[in-house]
Amino acid sequence: MSNAPFADRLKNMSGNVIREILKLIQQPDMISFGGGMPSADAFPMAEVKEIMAEITSTLDTSILQYSSSEGYVPLREFLCHWLKKKGINVTLDEVLIISGSQQGIDLTAKAFLNVSDKVIVENPTYLAALQIFKTYEAQFAIAQVDEEGININSLKEALEKDTDRNKLIYLVPTFQNPTGLTMSKERRQQVMELVKNYDITVVEDDPYGSLNYTDEEIPALKAFDKTGQVIYLGSFSKIISPGLRVGYVVASKEIINKLVIGKQATDVHTSNLSQVIVYEFCKRGLLEPHIDKIRVAYKEKRDLMLKYMTEYFPKEINWTIPAGGLFIWAELPAGVSSVDLLKEAIKEKVAFIPGNSFFASGGGENTMRLNFSNASHEEIKVGIEKLGRVVSKFLEVK
Numbered sequence: 271m272s273n274a275p276f277a278d279r280l281k282n283m284s285g286n287v288i289r290e291i292l293k294l295i296q297q298p299d300m301i302s303f304g305g306g307m308p309s310a311d312a313f314p315m316a317e318v319k320e321i322m323a324e325i326t327s328t329l330d331t332s333i334l335q336y337s338s339s340e341g342y343v344p345l346r347e348f349l350c351h352w353l354k355k356k357g358i359n360v361t362l363d364e365v366l367i368i369s370g371s372q373q374g375i376d377l378t379a380k381a382f383l384n385v386s387d388k389v390i391v392e393n394p395t396y397l398a399a400l401q402i403f404k405t406y407e408a409q410f411a412i413a414q415v416d417e418e419g420i421n422i423n424s425l426k427e428a429l430e431k432d433t434d435r436n437k438l439i440y441l442v443p444t445f446q447n448p449t450g451l452t453m454s455k456e457r458r459q460q461v462m463e464l465v466k467n468y469d470i471t472v473v474e475d476d477p478y479g480s481l482n483y484t485d486e487e488i489p490a491l492k493a494f495d496k497t498g499q500v501i502y503l504g505s506f507s508k509i510i511s512p513g514l515r516v517g518y519v520v521a522s523k524e525i526i527n528k529l530v531i532g533k534q535a536t537d538v539h540t541s542n543l544s545q546v547i548v549y550e551f552c553k554r555g556l557l558e559p560h561i562d563k564i565r566v567a568y569k570e571k572r573d574l575m576l577k578y579m580t581e582y583f584p585k586e587i588n589w590t591i592p593a594g595g596l597f598i599w600a601e602l603p604a605g606v607s608s609v610d611l612l613k614e615a616i617k618e619k620v621a622f623i624p625g626n627s628f629f630a631s632g633g634g635e636n637t638m639r640l641n642f643s644n645a646s647h648e649e650i651k652v653g654i655e656k657l658g659r660v661v662s663k664f665l666e667v668k
């Protein structure tokens with residue numbers, strides 16, 4: 271049927287730009303620093319195979335049956351215990367298992383946003399969150415970021431404008447996607463002070479918090495939350511597997527109850543099989559050693575990429591040095607388009623994500639995001655050398 275009567279809210283929506291680029295660069299000899307994917311060799315294949323074999327041999331009907339929307343109780347209990355390490359103290363009814371933290375953003379938007387409500391976002395921020403908020407016909411208020419995370423004056427300005435319409439602050443405070451930057455502890459305290467004073471709800475999206483390449487413990491924003499105003503989203507995607515689609519929300523019981531209503535409509539509950547696999551992995555004490563292993567591997571890759579960028583990139587380019595997570599954020603000279611640069615890079619079989627789509631209200635045309643987790647050491651070397659050559663030539667021509 272042509273001219274299908276789609277809802278108005280989809281009129282100005284396009285698909286996820288990153289997914290489109292990833293399709294475009296899916297060629298066997300392409301070196302991609304594009305997607306935010308874990309490395310396939312970082313998946314705990316042997317352990318998961320063993321767990322699955324045991325689950326299969328002891329299978330009873332419960333795993334095939336519908337189950338509770340809140341999630342598998344032993345996994346929620348494990349999280350109550352595990353999250354203490356991040357300074358988060360919660361009870362069972364404050365934890366909801368979701369199908370990836372992405373679903374947590376969606377359920378929160380569903381529960382909180384009326385048409386034209388405002389979400390305060392970092393500039394830049396996670397592209398898919400922007401898309402979700404747009405689907406609920408929300409608008410954005412922008413707060414700038416600096417080396418220590420969201421800028422307090424900028425956040426205050428956003429909070430003071432349109433106070434009636436400001437509904438949520440969405441933050442990725444730790445090893446942010448796309449910039450790799452982390453909010454300092456002092457900044458976290460200042461943010462929470464504002465959150466309390468302005469009586470607003472914060473979404474703390476934290477899929478990367480465990481991928482810390484330093485010895486410094488970083489407390490979650492949620493650890494400073496005495497008033498139940500932070501909705502914390504966690505995920506097993508980057509530390510076990512994204513394909514299992516298991517994440518979690520930690521929030522006040524009142525908020526969890528509302529999110530559960532939304533989840534019942536969306537998918538009833540997260541896959542029993544996935545939840546049991548994740549729980550067995552955690553129960554057997556495999557999670558921490560596995561995180562340690564991938565932290566070492568990803569830190570090595572981060573260091574390699576930084577080393578080759580220093581070696582091969584022209585001096586006019588600046589970039590962040592992320593203390594964790596999966597991304598390096600680079601800035602070309604003002605007026606240089608990273609979308610145009612990508613076209614040249616693709617010809618040389620190397621790819622990255624142009625940064626402009628991470629900005630809620632335009633800008634960032636001269637920025638780019640580089641993922642260092644997915645490529646091999648050799649690909650990082652060859653890819654960054656190629657990209658360095660492409661950029662140098664591109665800047666000469668400009």
Ligand SMILES: Cc1ncc(COP(=O)(O)O)c(C=O)c1O
Binds near residue numbers: 306396476504516
């Ligand atoms: C900031 C951020 N939030 C959420 C997600 C979604 O993760 P999940 O696989 O847990 O849905 C990602 C994935 O890349 C992300 O970067």
